[in-house]
Amino acid sequence: MDILLKNVTASVVYAVLGIVILLGAFVAVDKLTPGHLWNEILQQKNSAIAILMGCLGIGISIIIAASIH
Numbered sequence: 001m002d003i004l005l006k007n008v009t010a011s012v013v014y015a016v017l018g019i020v021i022l023l024g025a026f027v028a029v030d031k032l033t034p035g036h037l038w039n040e041i042l043q044q045k046n047s048a049i050a051i052l053m054g055c056l057g058i059g060i061s062i063i064i065a066a067s068i069h
Helices: 002-032 037-042 047-068
Strands: none
Touching (some): 002 037, 002 047
């Protein structure tokens, strides 16, 4: 039971850490690019920026998963 609790706790901590890093990366990209990306995606319906941010999310998620694994 003790090992199960440690494994569950470690999984939750790694998941939260991964989400925080992913959100931090999105905020960093938003700050480094001119304009507001979320404004472009939601109000201007710019699908190119939406695809770029989706690819960025997948790429960073793969890196985070590999480093945690």
